Amino acid sequence: MSKKIVDSVVKFADLDDQTKNLINEAVKVRKLAYCPYSNFQVGAAFRTPEGDIYTGCNVENAGFTPTQCAERTAMGKAVSEGDRKFTACAVAAFQKDSFTSPCGVCRQFMMEFADEDFPVYLVKDEPEINNVLCTSVFNLLPYGFKTFVEK
Numbered sequence: 001m002s003k004k005i006v007d008s009v010v011k012f013a014d015l016d017d018q019t020k021n022l023i024n025e026a027v028k029v030r031k032l033a034y035c036p037y038s039n040f041q042v043g044a045a046f047r048t049p050e051g052d053i054y055t056g057c058n059v060e061n062a063g064f065t066p067t068q069c070a071e072r073t074a075m076g077k078a079v080s081e082g083d084r085k086f087t088a089c090a091v092a093a094f095q096k097d098s099f100t101s102p103c104g105v106c107r108q109f110m111m112e113f114a115d116e117d118f119p120v121y122l123v124k125d126e127p128e129i130n131n132v133l134c135t136s137v138f139n140l141l142p143y144g145f146k147t148f149v150e151k
């Protein structure tokens with residue numbers, strides 16, 4: 001288990017092509033968000049060790065509580081296609097002044113599949129203009145609950 005990722009704010013232009021692509025995928029899927037109650041579109045993209053990318057948007061519900069975040073949509077898609085390992089993730093919303101950060105439920109959901117710590121890129125409305133925050137699952141959920149079962 002590694003907890004070596006240090007949070008950093010970086011310029012989009014300085015990221016490697018794989019990461020730029022991951023962020024662009026999160027931005028693309030953001031438009032598909034079903035969010036008639038909050039009007040807050042979020043897109044997420046997760047990369048697997050093979051380089052595949054799973055994307056997801058938030059899916060809201062009249063009952064509010066059943067609302068599913070973009071991150072969990074993407075991870076649910078991956079797991080149901082047989083992919084349970086991730087090497088990076090990007091989350092894109094439309095906030096201009098702050099980075100939209102995964103909610104507590106999504107952090108716990110990410111922890112379930114974080115055998116190795118992986119970078120989490122948080123982007124603002126326009127990642128190519130604004131800076132990107134690079135954090136990690138373990139930085140977002142320090143001392144999070146994990147039973148280390150074999151998956």
Ligand SMILES: O=c1ccn([C@H]2C[C@H](O)[C@@H](CO)O2)c(=O)[nH]1
Binds near residue numbers: 038058059067
């Ligand atoms: O990281 C986040 C934060 C919020 N939301 C969604 C949940 C809800 O639909 C809307 C407003 O909270 O944004 C996500 O999908 N991911």
Ligand SMILES: [Zn+2]
Binds near residue numbers: 070102105106
């Ligand atoms: Zn969430």
